[in-house]
Amino acid sequence: MRHDLSQINIEIECTYMTKGAVMPFCKGCGHTHILRKLDEALIKLNLNPHDVCLVTDIGCIGLADYLFDKVHTVHTTHGRSTAFATGIALADKVLSTKNLKTIVLIGDGGAMIGLLHIVNAALLNTDVTVIVANNFLFGMTGGQQSSFSPLEFITQTSPYGNIIPPLDLCKVAMSSKAQFVARKISTDKDLVDVFADAISYDGFSIVEVLELCTEYAVEKNKLTGKDLQRIAEEHDHHLGILENRKTRSEFSLEYSEKILSNKKTLDLFNNFINAENLEIDFTKKFGKEKLEIIIAGSAGEKVQSSAAILCQVAAQSGFFITQKNDNPVTQGSGFSLSEVIISSEEIFYTGVDNPFAFIIVSSDALNEIISQRLFEKVNKNTIIIYDESLEIPIKTEKMYSLPLRRVCSPNKAALGGIDVLLNLTEPFPLQLFYSEIEKRFGKYDALYKDNLIKILTEKSTK
Amino acid sequence: MTNNQRKIKLRNGNQMIAEGAIYAGCKFFAGYPITPASGIYKGMIDMLPHVGGLAIPAPDEISAIAYCVGASMRGIKSMTATSGPGWSLMVETVQYALITETPLVIAMVQRLGPATGGATQGAQGDILFSEFITSGGYTIPVLYPSNPKECFELTVKAFNWSEKFRIPVVILTDKEIGMTTETVDYTGLKNLTVIDRNTISANSTESNNWQMYEFKSLSDVPRFAPVGGKFKVTATGSAHNKNGELKKNDPETISVLIHLEEKINGHLEEFVDLILDEDKDAKTLIISFGITAKTMKEVIKISRRNNNKVSGLTIRALYPIPESQLKEISKPYERIIIPEENLSGQYRKLVHHLFEGKEVIGINKIGSMINPNEILEKIL
Numbered sequence: 001m002r003h004d005l006s007q008i009n010i011e012i013e014c015t016y017m018t019k020g021a022v023m024p025f026c027k028g029c030g031h032t033h034i035l036r037k038l039d040e041a042l043i044k045l046n047l048n049p050h051d052v053c054l055v056t057d058i059g060c061i062g063l064a065d066y067l068f069d070k071v072h073t074v075h076t077t078h079g080r081s082t083a084f085a086t087g088i089a090l091a092d093k094v095l096s097t098k099n100l101k102t103i104v105l106i107g108d109g110g111a112m113i114g115l116l117h118i119v120n121a122a123l124l125n126t127d128v129t130v131i132v133a134n135n136f137l138f139g140m141t142g143g144q145q146s147s148f149s150p151l152e153f154i155t156q157t158s159p160y161g162n163i164i165p166p167l168d169l170c171k172v173a174m175s176s177k178a179q180f181v182a183r184k185i186s187t188d189k190d191l192v193d194v195f196a197d198a199i200s201y202d203g204f205s206i207v208e209v210l211e212l213c214t215e216y217a218v219e220k221n222k223l224t225g226k227d228l229q230r231i232a233e234e235h236d237h238h239l240g241i242l243e244n245r246k247t248r249s250e251f252s253l254e255y256s257e258k259i260l261s262n263k264k265t266l267d268l269f270n271n272f273i274n275a276e277n278l279e280i281d282f283t284k285k286f287g288k289e290k291l292e293i294i295i296a297g298s299a300g301e302k303v304q305s306s307a308a309i310l311c312q313v314a315a316q317s318g319f320f321i322t323q324k325n326d327n328p329v330t331q332g333s334g335f336s337l338s339e340v341i342i343s344s345e346e347i348f349y350t351g352v353d354n355p356f357a358f359i360i361v362s363s364d365a366l367n368e369i370i371s372q373r374l375f376e377k378v379n380k381n382t383i384i385i386y387d388e389s390l391e392i393p394i395k396t397e398k399m400y401s402l403p404l405r406r407v408c409s410p411n412k413a414a415l416g417g418i419d420v421l422l423n424l425t426e427p428f429p430l431q432l433f434y435s436e437i438e439k440r441f442g443k444y445d446a447l448y449k450d451n452l453i454k455i456l457t458e459k460s461t462k
Numbered sequence: 463m464t465n466n467q468r469k470i471k472l473r474n475g476n477q478m479i480a481e482g483a484i485y486a487g488c489k490f491f492a493g494y495p496i497t498p499a500s501g502i503y504k505g506m507i508d509m510l511p512h513v514g515g516l517a518i519p520a521p522d523e524i525s526a527i528a529y530c531v532g533a534s535m536r537g538i539k540s541m542t543a544t545s546g547p548g549w550s551l552m553v554e555t556v557q558y559a560l561i562t563e564t565p566l567v568i569a570m571v572q573r574l575g576p577a578t579g580g581a582t583q584g585a586q587g588d589i590l591f592s593e594f595i596t597s598g599g600y601t602i603p604v605l606y607p608s609n610p611k612e613c614f615e616l617t618v619k620a621f622n623w624s625e626k627f628r629i630p631v632v633i634l635t636d637k638e639i640g641m642t643t644e645t646v647d648y649t650g651l652k653n654l655t656v657i658d659r660n661t662i663s664a665n666s667t668e669s670n671n672w673q674m675y676e677f678k679s680l681s682d683v684p685r686f687a688p689v690g691g692k693f694k695v696t697a698t699g700s701a702h703n704k705n706g707e708l709k710k711n712d713p714e715t716i717s718v719l720i721h722l723e724e725k726i727n728g729h730l731e732e733f734v735d736l737i738l739d740e741d742k743d744a745k746t747l748i749i750s751f752g753i754t755a756k757t758m759k760e761v762i763k764i765s766r767r768n769n770n771k772v773s774g775l776t777i778r779a780l781y782p783i784p785e786s787q788l789k790e791i792s793k794p795y796e797r798i799i800i801p802e803e804n805l806s807g808q809y810r811k812l813v814h815h816l817f818e819g820k821e822v823i824g825i826n827k828i829g830s831m832i833n834p835n836e837i838l839e840k841i842l
Binding site: 051053071074075087089090092116124257262263269271319 | 648833
């Protein structure tokens with residue numbers, strides 16, 4: 001968005017910097033160059049000051065805020081400036097008026113702390129410009145070495161010369177798919193233009209600017225500004241505009257095109273369960289006011305979603321339900337277990353103390369039930385429906401060994417077990433269960449290879 | 463009321479926090495998956511695009527919360543969600559939101575600690591950790607729902623507090639509330655009030671005397687101006703004056719630091735959320751929150767069925783601690799029972815001094831939910 005100078009409510013000499021501001025930096029410090037050139041770049045771009053946000057990091061370069069008294073400034077915690085800027089830019093471009101140019105000012109220390117934030121801003125390709133003031137050390141805290149210190153560099157914490165190679169941040173940015181990447185020297189004549197190009201780039205851009213800390217680097221290392229190019233070359237850190245392409249769209253364009261285009265109506269207060277008021281009395285029917293059912297199998301075998309079908313049908317029948325799931329840390333291996341409670345009164349405590357039934361369809365499940373000592377809660381009336389392959393270590397008066405895995409397939413074994421339980425006990429009309437099954441899987445006949453109930457009846461007549 | 467008169471869905475606490483956030487007008491969510499909080503992230507990914515919002519995957523929890531703070535500074539209601547390990551990483555940025563007076567809601571679903579702990583096991587071990595995370599000891603309001611419906615209600619309230627007072631607010635739950643599906647009756651949820659931050663009007667002509675953190679009384683809440691708007695924002699994580707400028711040894715800067723706490727101290731009544739189930743003749747009062755409040759309700763039901771007297775208090779806003787209310791409510795009782803699913807009775811230790819002359823009993827354990835019988839046997 002361009003503006004006539006006349007429309008901009010800034011001082012006559014058209015600077016984004018505070019009039020008469022005194023630079024807080026040491027004499028000869030590269031930061032002064034960088035900030036003056038940033039000001040010139042903003043002037044060149046002719047941006048409305050309200051459309052610019054400077055996000056500054058901790059360290060000397062982070063003192064820049066008060067030098068820019070017309071643009072928005074956000075001074076952040078150490079290393080996090082790029083992350084805050086990403087949030088600002090995402091919100092502006094996707095959810096707001098898309099007017100902002102968000103510029104991060106960060107040192108080499110902050111860049112390393114927040115490397116992840118730079119990488120992810122680049123991957124997102126959100127409209128943030130990161131200017132890295134790289135003076136190879138931590139100036140504000142006394143000149144300690146940083147992850148950007150050249151080899152053999154003498155600092156307060158590398159008195160014998162640095163032995164750890166410096167990071168090539170521009171390469172990191174390029175491998176993070178950044179499409180505007182430059183490494184410059186603070187005294188470069190074209191720095192204003194490079195800043196202006198980076199800021200006007202619609203997407204992520206990064207400019208690493210090499211400079212010397214006059215207080216801590218110059219004397220100890222016998223350097224002048226002329227050595228910066230040599231230092232970069234010695235480490236194979238290329239100078240200049242290293243990348244300037246536009247094959248990726250800025251994040252908000254991708255988001256609108258590929259995500260927001262799927263927009264549908266969302267009504268939180270719709271699609272309630274059509275609950276029947278059947279007034280079934282569990283106490284009369286089963287001698288207990290709530291049915292506690294443990295359904296257990298192996299991960300990936302639809303145990304919890306089968307339990308959810310039972311809950312859905314119970315809710316349609318007018319009952320309160322709770323479904324408490326348990327599985328190991330991994331989602332796709334080991335046991336999977338659901339504790340379902342069905343009650344005609346509101347359920348408070350969601351633990352199982354007095355199980356009505358167990359449905360156990362795999363050895364993972366059986367081992368877990370044993371290890372959780374759930375069988376200790378069983379009484380003689382507890383129904384245990386289990387796969388024929390399992391050896392159950394306890395006995396009740398209602399044990400049902402069935403070919404659940406073989407007849408139903410492992411993925412429907414739990415559902416088969418629920419089917420059997422409902423047929424045995426009929427806590428609510430079976431028809432509701434079968435119509436829910438048909439809604440989800442098509443015809444009931446196609447669900448299992450054989451009729452479980454028939455098998456059950458045949459077994460009991462034998 | 464029978465179920466066919468209710469507006470029923472089957473939902474868990476995580477889903478209801480996401481729905482509550484949508485209802486409250488949250489338009490930005492940055493997430494990083496963590497059991498048992500991932501359901502909130504998934505809910506926001508599924509819903510936000512349909513209200514024109516943005517739910518974005520972050521590469522870590524530090525990025526997630528910083529994205530949210532940035533978005534909120536741009537004027538957008540924002541939320542993230544995590545559990546203990548992620549909360550550890552977010553602590554720095556929660557403080558940044560506090561000092562910059564940026565509204566923010568963080569849902570924190572507890573699991574068994576410490577460190578990586580037990581990812582799929584419930585606990586109430588972060589009662590202290592959710593609150594005492596600021597250098598300087600500032601109050602962060604913490605709401606703690608005890609069922610999925612309250613997850614919705616209290617998420618709306620968390621946004622309202624955060625917007626009204628320009629503060630970070632935590633909605634604390636646990637694995638059992640977050641991941642257990644229940645019959646949820648939506649009756650009443652549609653009528654909850656939604657509050658938006660007091661933003662200085664873009665048409666205001668007062669640009670010359672605009673002050674970033676303007677207050678007369680220390681407890682006043684300054685008007686908000688978004689980054690990118692007409693009024694220049696000066697935000698910093700450093701101690702600052704009313705203009706938002708870093709200043710040292712400056713009385714105005716100290717007054718701003720006091721103001722950050724006074725915003726809450728000066729409005730303590732508004733931060734009280736208690737539900738008392740009172741039996742006038744009872745000698746015992748049970749005080750609980752979250753999953754343990756559900757167990758408490760079961761205990762009350764069983765007790766009263768057996769003609770035993772007991773009262774129960776559910777604390778839905780843990781912090782700021784409702785000290786005068788707890789003192790007043792506890793007066794008629796001889797015994798106070800505070801069950802918590804942690805080792806040391808974290809909340810009990812904070813409120814114990816309010817119950818002078820009474821017997822205060824903690825019921826504490828980890829590894830599984832507290833059973834109603836463990837509480838029942840302690841009732842007078």
